Amino acid sequence: MSYRPPPGTVPEPQLNDPCAERELVADRLPDLDTELDVFLSGRVFMDMIFTGLPGLPPPGTELVTDGLGSAPGGIANIAVAMSRLGLHVGLAAAFGDDMFGSYLWRTLAEQEGVDLRWARRMPGWPTPVTVSLGYAADRSMVTYSRPPATPPEELVTAPPRAAVCFVDLAHPVPDWAARMRAAGSLVFADLGWDHTETWCASVLDRLEHVDVFLPNAVEAMAYTRTDSPERALDALAERLPVVAVKLGAAGAIALDSATGERAAAPALPVQALDPTGAGDVFAAGFVFGTLAGWPLDRRLRFANLCAGLSVRHYSGSLGAPCWGEIAAFGEGGEVPVEVLAEYDFVVPYIPETELERGADSVARAQPTLRETLT
Structure with a gap:
């Protein structure tokens, strides 16, 4: 996005301050008297990603590939994606004391700025x-x-003050999230694939404790017993204020039942290399847009922008875009000018230094991916 924000809208950065980008972004959000922007809990995984395979190895054989990466996965996908947008993110999670656990802790806390006090x-x-x-x-x-001795939700004895808390509806909404909601936090929720494929409708009863729900189309239709994403959206909107249904390459649709506002936004026209974690990056963008006070259609567009930029890279969490990459979006001419113009509203939220320095402006952890270039 080769644009300039209006003069005087961007405060002068502290170039030697690793948190300067977060402070600049926070200045553009409403003044929230909270300890955190977002708080969440869940399981962190060590993701090992093999790419370039011709297929799965048949029994008794070995395949050699030229692509291997490692990165934090699970709940770390969304924690990193939100932190890279300049949000102050707190995470309650269990970490092993082995080599992988040390790598995950160091990457999240030291390189990605996720608050691990919980x-x-x-x-x-x-x-x-x-x-x-x-x-x-x-x-x-x-x-x-293997299940940890203490489940992630039990790590939270005294929840922090946060503008948003994020929960997984695969489990009952934890007590700490209900307490945070009663104190004024917005509760966002997503859920994963039901490996039993029973799609128990009672899971939707948990939406009474939720403000914003972000399922994908398959999940939304399966749980609501509907035959289209639009019908699923309407059915879910009867249960809570805001629903956004992710449609993959077709973009996303959303409905605010409180205002009656409907919105649809196309996906970013990019070639996807790895869709891992794209739904989590979408959620991060939607959270940021909500905190910024954007209307529903802009929240969808920004969420699709973030998700689209992420799928151009391998790995879920470490493929999430930072503001520098968002600022550089479109400079290579890969997107028509008329499409790029639809994202003009994002420009005032981009720190000025990121407009100048582009995609490589922020030091951040990278996937340990190695590939043979051809």
């Missing part, structure tokens, strides 16, 4: 690991995981 190292507990095998336009995954 997290805990678990002696003797092995870090959960997911291996992703990418081939053609698909992928298969293998996960190793």
Whole structure:
């Protein structure tokens, strides 16, 4: 986005301050008397990502690939994505005391700026690991995981003051989230794939404790027993104030039942390399847009922008865009000018230094990906 914000709208940055970008972004959000912008809990995984495979290895054989990456996964996807947008994110999670656990803790706390005051190292507990095998336009995954002695939701005895808390509806909404909502926090929720494929409708009863729900189309239709994303959206909107349904390459749709506002936004026209974590990055963008007070259509567009930029990279969490990458979006001419103009509203939220320095402006952790260039 090669534009300039109006003069005087961007305060002078402290160039030697690693938190300067977050402070600049926070200046553009409403003055919220909270300790955090977002608080969440969940399971952090060590993601190992193999790419460039011709297919899955048949029994008794070995495949050699030229692409391997590692990155924080699970709840770390959305924590990193929100932190890279300049939000102050607090995470309650269990970390193993093994090599993987040390890497995850260091990457999140030191390199990505996630606040881990509510997290805990678990002696003797092995870090959960997911291996992703990418081939053609698909992928298969293998996960190793043992339950920690203390579930993530039980790590929170005294929840912080936060503008938003984020929960996973695969489990009952934790007591701390209900307490935060009663104190004024907005509760955002998502859920993962139901491996039993029973899609128990009672899960939707948990939406009574939620303000914003962000399912994908398959999940939304399965839980509501509807035959289209639009019908699923209407059914879900009867249960809570705001619903946004992710449609993948078709973009997203949303409905605010309190105001009657409907919105639809296309996906970013980019070539996807790895969709891992794109839904989490979408959620991060939607949270930021909500805190910024944007109307529904702009929240969708920004969420799609963030998700679209993320799928151009391998790995979920570490592929999430920072403001420098958002500022550089469109400079290569990969997007028509008329499409780029639809994102003009984002420009005043981009720190001036990021407009000048572009995608490589912020030091951040990278996936440990190695590929042979051809």
